[in-house]
Amino acid sequence: MHESERMAGPQAGVVQPTGDRAAVARACEGDSEAFRSLVERHSRYVFNVAYRLTTSASDAEDVVQTTFLRAYQQLSRFEARADFRTWLHRIAVNCSIDLIRTRRHREVGHDPQDLEYESAAGGDHKIAPGPDRLLLSSEIRDRVSEGLALLSASERLAFTLRHVEGLPIRDVAAAMGLKTEAAKNSIFRAVRKMRTALEPFVEVSERRA
Amino acid sequence: MTDHHSHVTEEDLILHFYGEGPDQPRIESHLASCEACQHELARLTRVLALVDTADSFNPAEAPGLAFEREVWARLEPALGAHRESWFSRLFHSTPKWALAGGVAALLLAAFVAGRSTGDVPPAYVAETDGDVAARVLVVAVVDHLDRSQMVLMEVMNADVESATDLSGEQTLARELIAANRLYRHTATETGDGSTSDVLDELERVLLEIANTPADATRDDLDALRARISSRSLLFKVRVVHSEMVERERKTLLPGSQS
Numbered sequence: 001m002h003e004s005e006r007m008a009g010p011q012a013g014v015v016q017p018t019g020d021r022a023a024v025a026r027a028c029e030g031d032s033e034a035f036r037s038l039v040e041r042h043s044r045y046v047f048n049v050a051y052r053l054t055t056s057a058s059d060a061e062d063v064v065q066t067t068f069l070r071a072y073q074q075l076s077r078f079e080a081r082a083d084f085r086t087w088l089h090r091i092a093v094n095c096s097i098d099l100i101r102t103r104r105h106r107e108v109g110h111d112p113q114d115l116e117y118e119s120a121a122g123g124d125h126k127i128a129p130g131p132d133r134l135l136l137s138s139e140i141r142d143r144v145s146e147g148l149a150l151l152s153a154s155e156r157l158a159f160t161l162r163h164v165e166g167l168p169i170r171d172v173a174a175a176m177g178l179k180t181e182a183a184k185n186s187i188f189r190a191v192r193k194m195r196t197a198l199e200p201f202v203e204v205s206e207r208r209a
Numbered sequence: 210m211t212d213h214h215s216h217v218t219e220e221d222l223i224l225h226f227y228g229e230g231p232d233q234p235r236i237e238s239h240l241a242s243c244e245a246c247q248h249e250l251a252r253l254t255r256v257l258a259l260v261d262t263a264d265s266f267n268p269a270e271a272p273g274l275a276f277e278r279e280v281w282a283r284l285e286p287a288l289g290a291h292r293e294s295w296f297s298r299l300f301h302s303t304p305k306w307a308l309a310g311g312v313a314a315l316l317l318a319a320f321v322a323g324r325s326t327g328d329v330p331p332a333y334v335a336e337t338d339g340d341v342a343a344r345v346l347v348v349a350v351v352d353h354l355d356r357s358q359m360v361l362m363e364v365m366n367a368d369v370e371s372a373t374d375l376s377g378e379q380t381l382a383r384e385l386i387a388a389n390r391l392y393r394h395t396a397t398e399t400g401d402g403s404t405s406d407v408l409d410e411l412e413r414v415l416l417e418i419a420n421t422p423a424d425a426t427r428d429d430l431d432a433l434r435a436r437i438s439s440r441s442l443l444f445k446v447r448v449v450h451s452e453m454v455e456r457e458r459k460t461l462l463p464g465s466q467s
Contacts, residue, residue, distance in 0.1 A: 032288065039284060040277040047276070052266040060268075061280075068284050073352060094355065098454045101447070144263035162227060163257065164266050169229055174362045177447060184220075191223050191257070198256045 020084035028075050039068055046092045052160055053096035063099055067092045093175050147197030151190050158183055159190035217246045222253055354450040357385055357411055361443050364433050375425045382418040407445045
């Protein structure tokens, strides 16, 4: 799934809105098998959203659990006309940010609102180099990973929410507990750092081509 | 960007790239006739396209084939508690305000116990009926604080330049007030003064939001924001929320006591 889903946000991937709505309706009536079908259909997607934000597989697994438990509790609030995956995406983003704040707070006793103090390069971000996947060159992946490592935790989070998850900046701000201007500035800083890291590589690649 | 002859700033180009530019038609018009800005946008686009191509955000290894089954195996007991426990039966037969009090009493008693020992006692993490119920209770209070934060954030981020419809936030605030009141009483009774203080401040602000005219003026919004900001209410709610989330994580995943 990864590529198409990642770049197109919650609407992409294998989405079965009608099936989801029917399953939600049955789950609201106490049909656990219906909820199970939703979990089986979407848990991998939630894992990937959570991984992109937490950058840790074990944290992402925790987020999957919390997301579905919250979804189950809030199922009666789900609007029948809405897209279940979009709704789930929002819960997963919130659960991921909660976990990131809690993790920071627990590890260094830091103000949980402040994600700025730690550069991703110095944190526990696991940007796995891994084997080459699909048709992508490992060189590009390495360069991008190096660029991402230059971002502070809040810059990376804001950039991921805007660029990868496709949230409008206002929603990025709300999810991160920031004012809109602060979220914008985090995104600007992130993009500038990525440009600094990647532009020389882009130019060389283009000359090669 | 200032006028047609000035180049587009990097910030506006970034916003334009994401379709969130402050004046998209004007930027597009400028771009149509300015090679320098076209070049700058192309460079920006190439870099961001490279980020897309690299797939550096996804896990290097996808979860195994049994992933969905494992998720369900861990999740089902907690859902079962929600469906079948005494708590669930209570939920269907008791007014919500009374439920909230019961939830708060159990949660805050456990919360205070957790605080006083500095960790979760072994008895608490054992798989008992009470523990399973506690999972549900913790999630309920996290949800309450979640929704409260959402209301506060909506007020803080509302557009000050025009009259704002706060009716949605007001409806939610009214729903939250009764539950909040009972959580606060229970926190006071269990001796958790700091949580009680935060909930007391939260309740006052929720009341103010509920009682503000639905078509709030800029002055109304400024007053509400000043109230929220003056005592760092949002931050305090986040701290309590953060502690509850940690408790939620421990009750949901008893093995992860990190």
